[in-house]
Amino acid sequence: MNGSTRSGRRRTKPTPDASVGSAREAFLALALHDAGRSTEAVQVALLALQDTLPLYGKVVGWYARDLGTAPHAQ
Template identity: 55%
Template sequence: MEWQRRVDAVWASTGERSEADVVAAIDALVAERPADDPSAVFEAAGARDFAGREAEAEPLYRRALELGLPDPWRAQAVIQLASTVRNLGRADESVELLQRELAEHPEHELADAARAFLALALHDARRPTEAVRTALIALAPHLPRYRRPIAAYAEELGTS
């Protein structure tokens, strides 16, 4: 799709643009779409998140999800929303969002990313043992060696 290709080009050029320019470029592309286009709303949210404007991004992420944003963007929106609410000081809400996402979609291609953000949220929620356990569970499948013992140690952390 031509529109998505142009959106992707903006994201690929973020190293060469200011945050304000990224927001303006994404907003110009969003303006080409209907107001109820979940992909456009998601991109508007992401641009604000990128620019550190989390309070503006949060309702846009929620709206994109309500509008039926399809995968893989749906999972990405949940992860980014959870990160946003964590950055807004609501770690417990972030934990809930990510735990629900992982319970409903444990094998999604972004599950390990969700676990990484969950570990951060658990840390912020003052649940360090769960945070370490979650991070190790996400890491273990990617280890060429020690996969089995790391996974076992992570499981032991859940029972201590």
């Protein structure tokens, strides 16, 4: 679907409600981890956190998006 909904509108990242912050992403990350999808869990958590990191947020976002795509040394 290329990031678009059936109506053709582009999906956007949900804006956290001030009263709950990034709770949605926190619980999604926990559920992904419980489902054995740890890399995706870390991605969701880091992407939710990046906006709270004024100095390193951009780098954390880059790293999170790169998880699972680049080979890592074991």
